[in-house]
Amino acid sequence: MRLARFASLAFLWLVTLPALGLDADALESRHMQQLEETAPDFLLRDGSGRTFHLTDLRGRAVILHFWATWCKPCRKELPTLQAMASRLAGSNAVVIAVAIDAKSDAASVRRYAVDLGVTIPVYLASEGTISDRYWSWGVPVTYLIDPEGRLIARSLGPRDWASASMRALIGQFVAPPSPGGAESHWRIGIQR
Amino acid sequence: MKSLLTILVAAIGLGVTNALACDYCLISQGISPLLVQNGAGLKIAQRYTRLDNVYEGSDKVDNPGVKEEYWATEVSGFYGFSDRWLVLANLPLRKTHGNGELAEGPGGEPEREDTTGGATGVGDLSVLGRYTVFRHHTLDTSTLVAGVLGLKFPTGSTSQHSDQGEYLDSHLQLGTGSTDLLLGVSANRVQGRFSVSANLLASITGEGDTGHTKHRFGNSLNYDVTGKYRIAPTVPGASPNELFLSLGANGEYRKREKLDGDTVPDSGGHTIYLTPGIQYLAGTHWVFETTCQYAVYHDLNETQLGENYRLFASATYLF
Numbered sequence: 001m002r003l004a005r006f007a008s009l010a011f012l013w014l015v016t017l018p019a020l021g022l023d024a025d026a027l028e029s030r031h032m033q034q035l036e037e038t039a040p041d042f043l044l045r046d047g048s049g050r051t052f053h054l055t056d057l058r059g060r061a062v063i064l065h066f067w068a069t070w071c072k073p074c075r076k077e078l079p080t081l082q083a084m085a086s087r088l089a090g091s092n093a094v095v096i097a098v099a100i101d102a103k104s105d106a107a108s109v110r111r112y113a114v115d116l117g118v119t120i121p122v123y124l125a126s127e128g129t130i131s132d133r134y135w136s137w138g139v140p141v142t143y144l145i146d147p148e149g150r151l152i153a154r155s156l157g158p159r160d161w162a163s164a165s166m167r168a169l170i171g172q173f174v175a176p177p178s179p180g181g182a183e184s185h186w187r188i189g190i191q192r
Numbered sequence: 193m194k195s196l197l198t199i200l201v202a203a204i205g206l207g208v209t210n211a212l213a214c215d216y217c218l219i220s221q222g223i224s225p226l227l228v229q230n231g232a233g234l235k236i237a238q239r240y241t242r243l244d245n246v247y248e249g250s251d252k253v254d255n256p257g258v259k260e261e262y263w264a265t266e267v268s269g270f271y272g273f274s275d276r277w278l279v280l281a282n283l284p285l286r287k288t289h290g291n292g293e294l295a296e297g298p299g300g301e302p303e304r305e306d307t308t309g310g311a312t313g314v315g316d317l318s319v320l321g322r323y324t325v326f327r328h329h330t331l332d333t334s335t336l337v338a339g340v341l342g343l344k345f346p347t348g349s350t351s352q353h354s355d356q357g358e359y360l361d362s363h364l365q366l367g368t369g370s371t372d373l374l375l376g377v378s379a380n381r382v383q384g385r386f387s388v389s390a391n392l393l394a395s396i397t398g399e400g401d402t403g404h405t406k407h408r409f410g411n412s413l414n415y416d417v418t419g420k421y422r423i424a425p426t427v428p429g430a431s432p433n434e435l436f437l438s439l440g441a442n443g444e445y446r447k448r449e450k451l452d453g454d455t456v457p458d459s460g461g462h463t464i465y466l467t468p469g470i471q472y473l474a475g476t477h478w479v480f481e482t483t484c485q486y487a488v489y490h491d492l493n494e495t496q497l498g499e500n501y502r503l504f505a506s507a508t509y510l511f
């Protein structure tokens with residue numbers, strides 16, 4: 001009985017892994033770098049003064065995006081990130097946009113984002129404890145963080161997050177919205 | 193016939209020629225943004241190489257007044273198919289000029305032979321593929337090791353004449369006349385503000401026609417280790433522009449040449465350079481860089497004209 005249960009679970013794991021996992025080829029073909037380490041925790045504060053830690057998001061897939069108002073490619077990319085965030089509404093994923101501007105105040109950064117049609121919460125790095133290790137590679141840079149809090153991929157440079165290619169990749173990363181509880185319907189991992 | 197005789201006399205009879213100014217070795221050397229793994233780019237580079245020192249082995253001897261200069265405007269395009277594959281094509285537009293040729297005097301000392309001239313035109317096209325065999329990324333570091341395989345095609349003319357109407361020396365021609373195989377390996381590690389890259393590029397040469405002769409440049413090995421440090425901004429994100437200083441140690445080892453099957457004794461050797469440089473990233477699309485490869489060590493076979501320095505400047509647009 002236990003053997004049959006184990007075999008069933010193994011079979012389920014095998015058939016769901018290719019469908020829902022992020023394999024190295026999928027990342028490679030989209031010029032994304034594979035990472036395997038725990039994401040350093042940080043605290044961010046939103047426009048209302050509410051704060052959260054990255055560790056508060058355990059159990060959810062996190063798309064962590066860094067940008068700046070002086071970054072021209074970011075200006076083009078942000079609306080596509082917003083489009084992706086809208087599509088992910090109801091899923092177990094969360095999209096976080098962090099502006100790294102050192103010389104702009106939070107109000108003007110958020111106004112800038114609103115003017116671009118961005119409605120997802122926009123955070124300012126200087127209003128939190130987030131390490132510049134995340135964006136020492138320049139901006140825009142985007143990380144995929146799995147529900148266990150592990151960094152699994154890094155995207156350097158601008159992307160069209162609304163493109164079919166990136167939609168497919170994120171579709172593998174994030175479970176589809178589910179009325180019965182998103183957390184139980186998806187898994188994430190890197191194939192080797 | 194007179195031209196052939198001149199070449200033979202210059203290269204074999206008097207036993208003196210000059211070291212080769214590598215036209216495409218900087219594909220693997222220096223601080224090029226070709227390390228970029230993603231997307232496509234277009235690069236235009238200007239290079240100037242000057243040779244007016246004479247060496248017997250490692251010893252600098254009196255120059256009887258011979259000088260060679262090379263200018264190259266290189267147009268390179270590259271495209272990264274994925275995180276692993278990148279292809280690159282490089283086409284130089286060359287200008288060469290020689291003022292005098294080294295000959296052997298009655299007492300064995302170098303003397304000047306009055307041959308002047310040069311050529312201007314398209315050089316040899318090279319096409320390279322780069323495959324990343326190892327990569328390891330962390331939040332703070334990125335390490336890549338890649339193999340390079342390429343071909344250099346004989347698209348440059350090898351029948352240019354001097355002011356005296358003879359065929360120019362093979363080094364002053366626009367191309368080598370040969371199809372050469374390029375094999376290399378490169379490694380790169382980035383950590384915070386510091387990065388280091390190491391490159392090795394071997395050129396396995398074929399035989400080409402220069403004037404009426406069959407000429408084969410010696411196989412060569414180019415090597416390079418360059419460190420690069422971001423001096424501004426000191427804090428990431430403070431500016432869209434970044435400024436780097438670099439320092440490289442690199443060199444070129446070349447085997448002797450062959451002329452109509454015979455080895456040219458005064459050819460080939462080893463030159464080592466120190467290469468300081470500056471790289472400026474203007475926003476996310478433009479990369480400007482300049483380096484000076486200053487020759488610090490020569491070990492040339494027999495008596496040859498050796499390189500003093502190479503100046504290099506480039507602008508790259510990343511799409």
